[in-house]
Amino acid sequence: xxxxxxxxxxxxxxxLHPATGEPTGLKVTLLPGTDEKVxxxxxxxxxxxxxxxxxxxxxxxxxxxxxxxxxxSVSGWDWGEATLGGEQPEFSADNVRRVLKQHKWIRDQxxxxxxxxxxxxxx
Numbered sequence: 001x002x003x004x005x006x007x008x009x010x011x012x013x014x015x016l017h018p019a020t021g022e023p024t025g026l027k028v029t030l031l032p033g034t035d036e037k038v039x040x041x042x043x044x045x046x047x048x049x050x051x052x053x054x055x056x057x058x059x060x061x062x063x064x065x066x067x068x069x070x071x072x073s074v075s076g077w078d079w080g081e082a083t084l085g086g087e088q089p090e091f092s093a094d095n096v097r098r099v100l101k102q103h104k105w106i107r108d109q110x111x112x113x114x115x116x117x118x119x120x121x122x123x
Contacts, residue, residue, distance in 0.1 A: 008032035008120035010075055013113045015082075018105040025082030028110055029075045032120035041072035070107065071096055073114045 015026040031038050045065045049057070074096050079088040089095040100107040113119070 006121065008034050008117070009122065010035070011120055012078075013109070015106055015109055025080035026106075027078045027080060029077065030073050030110065030114050030120075031075050033073075033114070033117060034120075035073075037075075038069065038072045041068050045069070066111070067097065067100065070100060070110055070114065074110065 010029055010031050012027050012029045014023040015028060016022060017024055033039070033042075045068060071093055077091050077096070082088070084099065089099065100110070
């Protein structure tokens with residue numbers, strides 16, 4: 001087996017209804033944790049922590065850092081037939097942040113899938 005041919009790739013996930021597990025129509029494209037954009041966000045967070053070692057980390061800071069990593073991990077979305085208040089928001093960091101803050105169940109699904117490293121490798 002040629003190890004050099006093995007690489008992680010972005011993937012698209014279906015956002016599921018939290019109670020029924022049915023697809024909502026919203027699809028989100030995620031970058032693997034090894035992508036430069038995600039690694040850069042992780043390094044930025046680590047550098048900030050190292051520079052402020054004397055300060056205690058708050059729950060709010062941890063939550064904000066988690067959001068930074070998720071924003072770096074989401075590379076696109078397709079609303080299909082789904083809407084948000086009758087609209088289909090354009091893809092932007094601000095819109096992703098807004099949706100993830102307002103709908104924690106979507107954030108939880110993206111966070112869980114972003115952490116599932118094996119799924120970014122084709123079989």
